[in-house]
Amino acid sequence: MTNLNDCKIITLKKIADKTRGNLTVAEQAIDVPFEIKRAYWIYDVPGGESRGGHAHKSLRQLLIPVSGSFKVVLDNGAEKKEVLLNHPWEGLLIVPGIWRTLEDFSSGSVCMCLASDHYDESEYIRDYGEFKAIYGK
Numbered sequence: 118m119t120n121l122n123d124c125k126i127i128t129l130k131k132i133a134d135k136t137r138g139n140l141t142v143a144e145q146a147i148d149v150p151f152e153i154k155r156a157y158w159i160y161d162v163p164g165g166e167s168r169g170g171h172a173h174k175s176l177r178q179l180l181i182p183v184s185g186s187f188k189v190v191l192d193n194g195a196e197k198k199e200v201l202l203n204h205p206w207e208g209l210l211i212v213p214g215i216w217r218t219l220e221d222f223s224s225g226s227v228c229m230c231l232a233s234d235h236y237d238e239s240e241y242i243r244d245y246g247e248f249k250a251i252y253g254k
């Protein structure tokens with residue numbers, strides 16, 4: 118079973134400028150504990166819809182609410198934990214073996230995901246029963 122505490126908030130550098138606005142940066146090895154091979158972002162999520170609903174066998178991800186907010190429900194097969202992401206300078210590291218659901222997107226919110234590998238459907242687990250059988254013990 119994967120330890121839920123291995124999924125943690127990573128605080129990124131915030132360069133504040135009262136006149137011109139803020140800037141946040143995520144650098145491989147400095148802030149992000151994996152080699153970044155892919156970035157994608159989720160946006161225009163209609164009210165009441167959720168994303169995710171799967172686990173990864175090997176992928177590591179950092180989810181960053183670059184605009185707005187959303188909730189992430191993390192599930193290791195035995196316990197669940199909810200994390201609200203609502204600061205663009207904070208990302209949530211999600212390790213392999215965690216079933217995750219993204220919910221409660223605020224209007225206009227954008228979730229950026231930095232990922233440790235290229236897209237590979239074969240390393241997804243999309244069936245909750247299969248997930249429980251592999252990781253829930």
Ligand code: TYD
Pocket residue numbers: 155157159167168169170171236
């Ligand atoms: P999925 O990972 O299931 O999205 P979410 O977890 O946000 O609900 O992906 C949705 C669809 O997009 C699915 O058909 C696979 C495709 N996809 C790609 O082609 N490349 C990618 O990098 C990602 C993340 C998804």
